[in-house]
Amino acid sequence: MAMEDFLAFPALSLTLPIFTFFLFLYTLTRKTKTLNLPPGSYGWPIIGETLAFVNQDHHKFISQRMRKYSPKIFKTNILGEKAVVICGAAGHKFVSSNEEKLFQVWRPHSMQRLFHTYTEKFNSAAEIRLVKTPGFLRSELLLEYVQVMDSLVAQHFNTYWTNNKKVIEVHHLAQLLVLNISSQYFLGLEDQARIQKLSKLWDTMMFALHVIPLNFPGTIYYRAMKAAKIVREELKVLIKEKRVTMAAGVKMNDVLSFMMNNPDSTGRYVTDDEIAGKVMGLVSAAFNSPAMTTAFIVKYLGQRxxxxxxxxxxxxxxRRSKKEGEGLNWEDIQKMKYSWNVALEVMRVIPPLQGTFREAIVDFTYEGYTVPKGWKVYWTMSTTNMNSEHFEAPEEFDPTRYEKSSSVQPYTNIPFGSGPRACPGKEFARLQLLTFMHHLLTKINYWDVLNPHTKVLGGLNPIPIQGLHIRLH
Structure with a gap:
C-alpha cells in the first residue's frame, strides 16, 4: 500500500460512518415529512408539552386539543416522546383490538427507572402471563380470599376508625389499608411496622410516576428515587427471609414466593433485583388507584x-342476614350491586388513572393519518367519561345510570382498561372496595367532609394533595 493510500484510509474510515449517520437522519426526516401525520403541536423544544400534561387538569389538557386539532386523534410531545392521543370510544376500541398487533405496552422513563425496567423491552403478553399463571387474581380463586379480606378490613376499622377519633384523613388511611391488603396477598408480609414504613415510601413514589426524570436534590423525582431504593432493599431482605423459611419446608402462597420459585415466560429464573422491580410495579398498581377510589367514595357518600x-x-x-360473628362471603359481594354502581360512578367522575401508554411496533393508519413506528400512543378516559354523547349530564354524580345496561355504551367508562391489557386485578380491586364500603356503612353512622374542595393533583394521578379530612359521628 502506498503511503498516500495509508494516510487516506483513516480519513475514509471516519468519513463513511459520519456520512451514513447523516444519510440516516435525512432519510428519517424525509420520511416523517412525507407521512400524513395527525394534526397537533410538539410544543416547546425538548420538553414539548410535558409541563402542561403533568400539571394541568387532565380533562382540560385533552379537551382543549381535541377542540383545536381533532376530536379523534392529535399529535403531541410528552415525557420526552413524540406521541399521538387517540380519542373517544372508537379510539379505545381500536387500541384494545390491536394489542400485540400494532402496539406493545410502554412505561414512561420515570417509571422505568423507578422500577429498574429501563433495560427491558416490554412484552405485553409475557407480563400478562407472569401475573395470571399462578391465578392469584382470577375471581374463582378470590373466593377463598373473601374472608381474609373481610377480616383485614374489619381490623383496619377497629384500629383507625372506631377508636374515638373524631377527625381522620381518609386518603392516608386508604393507602394504609390497601397496602396492608396488598402486602399480605402479594408479598406474604404481615408485619404492621414494616407495612407502615412501606406505605410512606410508596406514597412518595406515587408523585413521580409520570414526570420528567430530573434526579437531583430538591425535585419530586429525586425523593421518589431515594424512596424506591429503600423499598427495593426492603424487598430484597424479604426475599432472603423467604428463602430461609422455604428452605425449612414452610410452604408460601403469595405472588412474591411464586416469582421466586418459578421461571418467567422465557424459562429464565430472574434475579432478586428483577423480582423486586416487578413486585414494585404490581404493588404500585394495587396501591395507588384503589386508595384514591376508596378516598373519593368516602367523599361522595359524605356529600350525597x-x-x-x-x-x-x-x-x-x-349484615342482618349474617349470624353473629359471621363474615362476608362471595355471595354477599355479588349482592352489592348498587354499591358497585357507586364505585363505578366515582371512577367515572375521578378516574383513578387518567390514561396509559402504548408504543407503535409498526407504522399504522388511523382516521386517515399515519402514526410512525416507535411513536407512543396514549389513550385516556377523559375523552369519554365526561362526554355528554356517552353520559347524560356527565357533571352529575348519578350511580343509577348503570342500572340499565343500554345506558352505558361499551368503551366509555373503562377504569380497568379493556381487551388483552385489561387490568388483571379488577376483581381483586372490586372485592377490596366493596368490603370497605360494607364496613364503612355498617360501622360508621355518618360523617362530614371537612375539605370537600380539596385540591387534586393534575396529570395522570388525581391525588388529593392536602388529603381528605372528615369528622366522624
Missing amino acids: PDVYDKVRKEQEEI
Whole structure:
C-alpha cells in the first residue's frame, strides 16, 4: 500500500460512518415529512408539552386539543416522546383490538427507572402471563380470599376508625389499608411496622410516576428515587427471609414466593433485583388507584345523603342476614350491586388513572393519518367519561345510570382498561372496595367532609394533595 493510500484510509474510515449517520437522519426526516401525520403541536423544544400534561387538569389538557386539532386523534410531545392521543370510544376500541398487533405496552422513563425496567423491552403478553399463571387474581380463586379480606378490613376499622377519633384523613388511611391488603396477598408480609414504613415510601413514589426524570436534590423525582431504593432493599431482605423459611419446608402462597420459585415466560429464573422491580410495579398498581377510589367514595357518600342512604340500606340488609360473628362471603359481594354502581360512578367522575401508554411496533393508519413506528400512543378516559354523547349530564354524580345496561355504551367508562391489557386485578380491586364500603356503612353512622374542595393533583394521578379530612359521628 502506498503511503498516500495509508494516510487516506483513516480519513475514509471516519468519513463513511459520519456520512451514513447523516444519510440516516435525512432519510428519517424525509420520511416523517412525507407521512400524513395527525394534526397537533410538539410544543416547546425538548420538553414539548410535558409541563402542561403533568400539571394541568387532565380533562382540560385533552379537551382543549381535541377542540383545536381533532376530536379523534392529535399529535403531541410528552415525557420526552413524540406521541399521538387517540380519542373517544372508537379510539379505545381500536387500541384494545390491536394489542400485540400494532402496539406493545410502554412505561414512561420515570417509571422505568423507578422500577429498574429501563433495560427491558416490554412484552405485553409475557407480563400478562407472569401475573395470571399462578391465578392469584382470577375471581374463582378470590373466593377463598373473601374472608381474609373481610377480616383485614374489619381490623383496619377497629384500629383507625372506631377508636374515638373524631377527625381522620381518609386518603392516608386508604393507602394504609390497601397496602396492608396488598402486602399480605402479594408479598406474604404481615408485619404492621414494616407495612407502615412501606406505605410512606410508596406514597412518595406515587408523585413521580409520570414526570420528567430530573434526579437531583430538591425535585419530586429525586425523593421518589431515594424512596424506591429503600423499598427495593426492603424487598430484597424479604426475599432472603423467604428463602430461609422455604428452605425449612414452610410452604408460601403469595405472588412474591411464586416469582421466586418459578421461571418467567422465557424459562429464565430472574434475579432478586428483577423480582423486586416487578413486585414494585404490581404493588404500585394495587396501591395507588384503589386508595384514591376508596378516598373519593368516602367523599361522595359524605356529600350525597340520598346515595349514602341507598348504599347503607343495601349493606345493612347483608349484615342482618349474617349470624353473629359471621363474615362476608362471595355471595354477599355479588349482592352489592348498587354499591358497585357507586364505585363505578366515582371512577367515572375521578378516574383513578387518567390514561396509559402504548408504543407503535409498526407504522399504522388511523382516521386517515399515519402514526410512525416507535411513536407512543396514549389513550385516556377523559375523552369519554365526561362526554355528554356517552353520559347524560356527565357533571352529575348519578350511580343509577348503570342500572340499565343500554345506558352505558361499551368503551366509555373503562377504569380497568379493556381487551388483552385489561387490568388483571379488577376483581381483586372490586372485592377490596366493596368490603370497605360494607364496613364503612355498617360501622360508621355518618360523617362530614371537612375539605370537600380539596385540591387534586393534575396529570395522570388525581391525588388529593392536602388529603381528605372528615369528622366522624
